[in-house]
Structure formats: C-alpha cells, structure tokens
Amino acid sequence: MDFLVFIKQVPDTDEVKVDEESGTIIREGVPSILNPFDEYALNLALRLKEGMEDEVNITAMSMGPPQAKDALKKCLAIGADRGILLSDKVFGGADTWATSFTLFKGVEKMGGADLYFSGQEATDGNTAQVGPELASHLNLSSMTYVEDVLDINPKEGYLTAKKETDEGFIKLKSELPVVLSCMTPPDFEPKIPGVKEIMKAKNKPLDTWNHDDLGGTEEEYGLEGSESQVISTYPPPSKGPGEKFEGPAEEGAEKIFALLKDEGVCDD
Amino acid sequence: MIKIDREECIGCGECVEVCPVDALSLDSEEKAVVDEDTCTSCGLCISTCPTNAIETKIMARKGDTSQYSGVWVFGETNDGNLKEVGPQLLGKGRELASEFNDQLSAVVIGSDVKDAAAKCGNYGAEKVYMVEGEEFDQYKTLPFSFAMSQLISEFKPRVVLYGATHLGRDLAPSVAGRLGLGLTADCTGLSIKEEDGEKLLLQTRPAFGGNLIAEIVCPNTRPQMATVRPNVFSCPEETENSQPEIIEREVDLNPELFKVEILERLSGEEGEVGVEEADVVIAGGRGVGSEENFQLLEELADALDGVVGCSRPIVEDGWLSKAHQVGQSGKTVSPKLYIACGISGAIQHKVGIRDSDTIIAINKDPEAPIFDVADLSVVGDLHEVLPELLELLGGEDGS
Numbered sequence: 001m002d003f004l005v006f007i008k009q010v011p012d013t014d015e016v017k018v019d020e021e022s023g024t025i026i027r028e029g030v031p032s033i034l035n036p037f038d039e040y041a042l043n044l045a046l047r048l049k050e051g052m053e054d055e056v057n058i059t060a061m062s063m064g065p066p067q068a069k070d071a072l073k074k075c076l077a078i079g080a081d082r083g084i085l086l087s088d089k090v091f092g093g094a095d096t097w098a099t100s101f102t103l104f105k106g107v108e109k110m111g112g113a114d115l116y117f118s119g120q121e122a123t124d125g126n127t128a129q130v131g132p133e134l135a136s137h138l139n140l141s142s143m144t145y146v147e148d149v150l151d152i153n154p155k156e157g158y159l160t161a162k163k164e165t166d167e168g169f170i171k172l173k174s175e176l177p178v179v180l181s182c183m184t185p186p187d188f189e190p191k192i193p194g195v196k197e198i199m200k201a202k203n204k205p206l207d208t209w210n211h212d213d214l215g216g217t218e219e220e221y222g223l224e225g226s227e228s229q230v231i232s233t234y235p236p237p238s239k240g241p242g243e244k245f246e247g248p249a250e251e252g253a254e255k256i257f258a259l260l261k262d263e264g265v266c267d268d
Numbered sequence: 269m270i271k272i273d274r275e276e277c278i279g280c281g282e283c284v285e286v287c288p289v290d291a292l293s294l295d296s297e298e299k300a301v302v303d304e305d306t307c308t309s310c311g312l313c314i315s316t317c318p319t320n321a322i323e324t325k326i327m328a329r330k331g332d333t334s335q336y337s338g339v340w341v342f343g344e345t346n347d348g349n350l351k352e353v354g355p356q357l358l359g360k361g362r363e364l365a366s367e368f369n370d371q372l373s374a375v376v377i378g379s380d381v382k383d384a385a386a387k388c389g390n391y392g393a394e395k396v397y398m399v400e401g402e403e404f405d406q407y408k409t410l411p412f413s414f415a416m417s418q419l420i421s422e423f424k425p426r427v428v429l430y431g432a433t434h435l436g437r438d439l440a441p442s443v444a445g446r447l448g449l450g451l452t453a454d455c456t457g458l459s460i461k462e463e464d465g466e467k468l469l470l471q472t473r474p475a476f477g478g479n480l481i482a483e484i485v486c487p488n489t490r491p492q493m494a495t496v497r498p499n500v501f502s503c504p505e506e507t508e509n510s511q512p513e514i515i516e517r518e519v520d521l522n523p524e525l526f527k528v529e530i531l532e533r534l535s536g537e538e539g540e541v542g543v544e545e546a547d548v549v550i551a552g553g554r555g556v557g558s559e560e561n562f563q564l565l566e567e568l569a570d571a572l573d574g575v576v577g578c579s580r581p582i583v584e585d586g587w588l589s590k591a592h593q594v595g596q597s598g599k600t601v602s603p604k605l606y607i608a609c610g611i612s613g614a615i616q617h618k619v620g621i622r623d624s625d626t627i628i629a630i631n632k633d634p635e636a637p638i639f640d641v642a643d644l645s646v647v648g649d650l651h652e653v654l655p656e657l658l659e660l661l662g663g664e665d666g667s
Contacts, residue, residue, distance in 0.1 A: 166433070235479070
C-alpha cells in the first residue's frame with residue numbers, strides 16, 4: 001500500500017515578529033519547523049504502517065521553496081520512506097486553491113496512493129482548506145478533524161476513524177482511498193528521531209520536481225493560479241494597555257470587584 | 269468540471285444517464301459534451317464511463333461575473349435546530365446585501381429543517397433555499413457539498429458565507445474545490461471594496477497565528493465565499509412571522525456519494541460546556557497550579573453565572589477537556605467579561621479572546637503578554653486574589 005502524507009514547512013509562529021511599519025512578517029531569524037499538525041499526520045501514518053501486515057510505503061510530499069527540503073528530511077528521519085518536494089519559482093504566492101492544484105499535479109506524477117494524510121491546518125495560514133480542496137481535485141472524499149484511525153482494512157477497502165465534530169466525537173467508516181485532515185490529540189507525543197534514524201534518512205530518496213516535471217501552463221500555478229488575493233496586511237490593532245495594578249491581593253480583588261460592578265456583571 | 273477525451277468516447281450515453289444535474293449530452297457526432305455552467309464536478313460520470321474517457325479537470329470558475337447576484341448564508345443546523353452562527357451571519361449579510369443592492373437568502377439542508385428555514389426569515393433572509401431529505405439527516409461532506417454545489421450552479425449567488433465551525437470548515441472548502449472557487453477561511457471582518465467599478469467582498473482574517481491581519485478579495489470567481497468565525501458578528505433581533513419565500517429543491521443523491529458512513533457517537537467525551545456562548549468566561553492556565561485548584565475558578569464562575577475555560581496546556585495536561593479550551597486551536601470567544609487567571613497569553617490564546625468586551629487578567633509575572641490585551645491587569649498570585657474576590661462577591665449575595 002502507498003500512503004502519501006502532505007506536509008508544510010512553517011515559520012515557528014511563537015517566534016514570529018511583525019514589522020509594524022510595513023505590516024509584514026519579519027522572517028529573519030525565525031526558525032522554520034515542520035507544521036505540528038503534519039507531524040502528527042505522519043506519526044499516525046507510521047503507527048498504521050507498523051500495525052499492518054501488508055507492506056506500506058510512506059511518501060512525504062511538500063510544496064515550498066528549496067529550503068523546505070529540511071522539513072522533508074525530518075520526515076524521512078521520523079520514518080517516511082521517500083520525500084518529494086514540489087519547488088519552482090512559478091509555484092510561489094499560491095493560495096489554497098493553487099496549492100491544492102500543485103499537490104494534485106504532484107500526486108498525478110507520482111501515480112496516486114491508497115490513503116492520503118494531511119494536517120488539519122498549517123500553523124501559519126490556519127485555513128484548513130488544502131486537504132478538502134485536494135480531495136476535490138482527486139475526486140475523492142475527504143474527512144477533516146480526524147483525531148485517530150481506529151481500524152484499517154485494505155482488503156475490504158475501508159477504514160474507521162475518530163473525528164471531532166462541533167458536538168463531540170463520532171466514529172466514521174470511509175471507503176479507501178480518502179484524504180484525511182488530521183487533528184493533533186492533546187496527549188500526542190511526537191517521535192524524536194535519534195542519530196541512527198537521521199543517518200539512515202540520508203540514504204532515502206528525496207526528489208525535487210519543478211514546473212516542467214508537473215506540466216500544465218504557468219498560469220495554473222502560484223500567484224497567477226490563485227483565486228483569492230491578499231491585497232494588504234497589517235499588524236492587529238492593539239487595544240492599548242489597560243489599567244495595571246501591582247499591590248496587595250486584597251486591593252487587587254477590590255479593583256476587580258469595582259470593575260465587575262461597573263460592568264454590571266454582579267449586583268450593585 | 270470534467271474533461272472528456274473525444275477519442276476515447278464511444279457515445280454510449282451512460283454518463284448522460286447518470287448525471288444528476290443534466291449537464292451532459294451527446295452532440296451531433298455522438299460524443300459526450302459537458303455544460304460547464306451546470307456541472308457540479310460530482311464525479312459520478314467518471315466512475316460510470318466504460319472507456320475511462322472522462323477525467324476531472326477542476327478549473328477556476330471564471331465566467332461572466334455579472335450573472336451573479338445575491339448574498340447567501342449557510343444556515344447550519346444541529347438536529348434540525350438553527351445554530352447561532354447562522355443568524356449572526358444573516359445580520360452581517362443584511363448590511364452587505366444592502367450595499368450590493370442584492371437580496372439576502374439563507375440555505376438550509378437537513379432531514380427536518382422547515383422550522384430552521386422559517387427562523388432564517390425571522391433573522392432577515394428574504395428567501396430560503398431548502399433541501400430536505402432523510403439522507404441529509406446527519407452531516408456528511410459529499411452529499412452536503414453536492415447539494416450546495418447544485419444550488420449554487422442553479423441560482424448563481426454573488427457571495428456565500430458559512431460559519432467557521434467544524435462543519436463549515438469542512439463543507440466550504442469541499443464546495444470551493446468542487447466548483448473551482450476562491451475561499452477565505454476564518455474571517456473576522458467583511459466589508460465591500462470597489463475595484464474597477466465592481467463591488468467586491470473584502471475579507472479580513474488573521475494570519476501567522478494572529479500576528480498579522482490580511483485583507484483578501486476574490487476578484488475572478490463567483491460566488492465569493494468565506495467562512496466566518498462564530499461570535500464575530502452579533503445576532504440581529506428576531507422578528508416574528510417573517511414568512512420568507514421558501515424555495516425547495518430535490519437533490520438526487522447517487523449512492524456513490526455515500527463513501528462515508530457515521531457508525532456511532534463516541535461516548536465518554538464531554539459535550540459542549542458553552543464557552544462560546546457564555547457571557548462570562550473564567551479561564552485558567554498553568555499558573556492555576558493543579559487540577560484541584562480549578563475549584564477556585566469554578567466557584568468564581570458560579571458566583572458570576574459564567575463558565576470555566578482554559579488555555580491549551582491545561583488540556584494537554586488533561587486537567588480539563590478540550591471543550592473548555594479557548595484560543596486558536598480551541599474556541600473563539602466573545603463574552604462580556606473574560607477573566608484570565610494564571611494565563612501567560614500566547615498569541616494563539618490572545619487571538620481567541622480578542623473580541624471579548626472586557627478582559628481582566630491576573631498573573632504573577634508583571635511581564636506576562638496577556639496584560640497587553642487586558643483592560644485591567646492585576647499583578648499578583650491568583651490563589652490570594654481569587655479568595656478575596658470570592659469573599660467580596662459572597663458578601664454581596666448575603667446582603
């Protein structure tokens with residue numbers, strides 16, 4: 001069986017600073033990491049692989065600049081068997097629509113897979129759209145907010161999964177193949193690759209495919225192929241600091257109490 | 269959209285038969301042709317074609333934008349009840365519709381949604397498009413996105429808004445992918461921008477974990493679609509007996525669209541605690557110190573008729589269930605009062621509470637980032653401040 005995990009390299013949003021004047025992100029000095037949701041998706045794929053009788057090949061695929069190879073190398077060290085980077089100047093500036101199209105072309109070139117995984121969302125854009133949009137391109141069903149795959153039966157062509165909904169968790173059964181957008185459970189502990197795994201990963205195939213490899217016209221990709229256009233960015237408006245009190249707890253409590261009365265939250 | 273390989277097509281007409289929206293026909297050369305405006309990319313013809321002459325060719329829907337008018341709101345329901353985000357979007361939708369000089373409509377899909385449809389009218393929808401049937405009893409991606417795509421293809425709205433709930437964030441990208449549309453996720457603001465004489469939907473959303481706000485337009489594809497966070501817009505007053513025009517459509521679902529089956533609701537999971545709807549949220553972070561210490565927050569919540577929320581680490585440590593989590597990966601809240609106790613204030617948390625009317629923060633660390641967004645910052649130990657506060661509140665009760 002072939003598992004395909006879509007991953008993204010993202011700036012560590014905890015470390016991101018904004019240039020207040022230009023309203024853009026200062027990327028310099030900000031570490032790049034493997035999107036945490038994707039890391040969970042890969043770990044889930046690995047766990048399923050270990051529990052299966054059939055031989056399973058896990059490919060990690062990403063669209064990004066050349067340095068996104070680092071994120072794929074990490075995937076190989078964690079346990080993916082193959083890495084594919086879709087990288088070309090033409091792919092730059094893509095929205096979710098153009099991104100899902102590019103990944104779709106990558107899947108086509110690869111020859112498809114039996115099960116697809118992605119993180120529920122990326123921590124930089126937080127759109128959660130690429131998984132379902134990719135499923136539409138592939139003419140497959142998608143399942144979002146998947147916290148776990150409970151059972152997979154390739155012979156009968158189905159899996160069961162635990163999915164989070166607005167009303168709680170449900171158990172679903174889906175035909176294979178399907179595109180899973182995976183939601184990190186609170187108790188997830190990522191697998192940290194050791195030196196041996198990192199060395200072993202150096203011998204695993206890691207390919208880069210560009211626009212020529214994927215085919216299609218330039219207009220279909222990147223900024224040109226994007227249907228949503230960012231026209232401006234700016235730092236979030238700050239409320240301005242409110243009142244700050246430092247002193248004995250009793251007086252602090254009185255301050256709060258006074259404000260609660262002002263707001264009418266408690267009876268006067 | 270789909271692409272038909274004319275060389276491979278043998279003119280059997282199987283695809284014409286199976287197409288639920290009559291988008292396929294045979295031309296004079298006995299080859300299948302597709303009407304691109306009607307096709308909803310459901311993909312049924314692909315699996316039916318005996319010679320594999322059809323493949324998906326999802327293309328951006330860049331037609332004549334002037335054909336599209338009307339603002340639509342997807343009226344999300346649960347067990348037939350209209351969820352709050354629908355009326356909130358109808359309130360905002362009314363403003364947008366007036367500026368576009370358009371009608372405001374709602375869409376409801378489900379097994380028993382006549383009441384929900386009527387309720388949409390009470391919140392301002394002039395028309396309600398309704399798809400009703402047993403097969404829509406529970407939300408499933410493909411049947412719902414197929415029904416939605418069919419309505420959009422037939423009635424051509426200018427704008428479609430969905431709540432950025434789990435359901436909305438599943439349905440909207442599925443529709444966008446199927447129809448080839450631009451879509452903006454998790455909007456926190458909607459307005460109108462005029463560009464080249466045409467009024468466009470200007471969509472505002474946080475990016476990079478809330479460090480940046482982006483303004484986005486979708487100039488070429490129609491409808492312009494967005495998911496909008498619950499509680500960003502306030503709910504308009506409900507009027508009675510509005511009697512909106514109900515337009516009911518049958519949607520013919522092929523069994524092929526049921527690739528996913530819901531087996532059961534998983535028990536043992538705590539349901540909603542209502543942090544999203546509450547007027548008062550008392551939230552705790554690592555500074556609370558232990559699971560037992562949340563008792564203090566519970567008492568304060570009781571005294572103020574609020575609910576207890578928490579930051580992400582509390583859920584990771586298993587002290588409270590995910591239903592309590594406030595922040596970007598949890599719930600976005602907009603209460604009248606938010607009291608953050610022992611929460612340092614990671615950007616992801618601050619994004620989730622930004623729309624609160626009043627924020628009070630209690631933290632030992634005078635440099636805690638949560639103080640940047642607080643109306644009242646109290647530097648101190650919550651284990652000392654909260655008992656004092658409870659005493660003051662208790663005294664009120666007794667008087």
